[in-house]
Amino acid sequence: MEExxxxxxxxxxxxxxxxxxxxxxxxxxxxxxWCLPKGHLELDETPEQAAVREIEEETGIRGRILHGLGTIDYWFSVEGKRVHKHVHHYLLLATGGQLSTEGDPDHEAIDVAWVPLPELDQKLAFPNERRIAREASVRLLDSA
Incomplete structure (x- = not known):
């Protein structure tokens, strides 16, 4: 099964x-x-559109895409089925909103926080997301 x-x-x-x-x-x-916000694409959404929507739903923050940060793929099992998941990641610049999990329709996010970029390596639970956060920091430095 692919997701x-x-x-x-x-x-x-x-x-x-x-x-x-x-x-x-x-x-x-x-x-x-603690992890990066993400979620499934809906209907005919592009990965970019889904990223903007999911980030706003799960964090309360609206953003504009600056750069692609790569795709992570991994396998997991649920209800006896093997799932191969691909997650497209993007770097967005905040354009508005306030931190909140109230817009999350799935209620998966139980908390949300602003974290200084150098501290993300200690905060994020998954090595592949820490790598994505480091790439985001490099991209921000390159565009400064």
Whole structure:
């Protein structure tokens, strides 16, 4: 079974140091994991459109895509089925909104926080998302 999702890192550059919006979710074991917002594409959405929508739904922050950050793929099992998931990630610049999980229709996000970019390596639960966050930092430096 194949699944496609999109999301990424929305960054606020209005303060002294750039910071990214990340969400907390409960994993299957009931532990909190901080991760990048993401979700499934709907109907005929492009990955870019889905990323913008999902990030706003899960964080409350509207953003504009600056760069693609790559695709992560991994396998997992659910209800006895093997799933191959592809997640397209993007770097977005925050354009408005306020941190909130209230717009998340699936109620997967239990918390949301702004995290200074250098601290994302310690905050994010998954190595592949830490790599995406490092790539986002490099892209921001290159565009500064």
């Amino acid at each position: 496609t999702s999109a999301g990424g890192l929305v960054v606020d550059r209005s303060g002294e140091a750039p910071r990214g919006a990340v969400i907390a979710r409960l994993n299957r074991a009931g532990r909190v994991e």
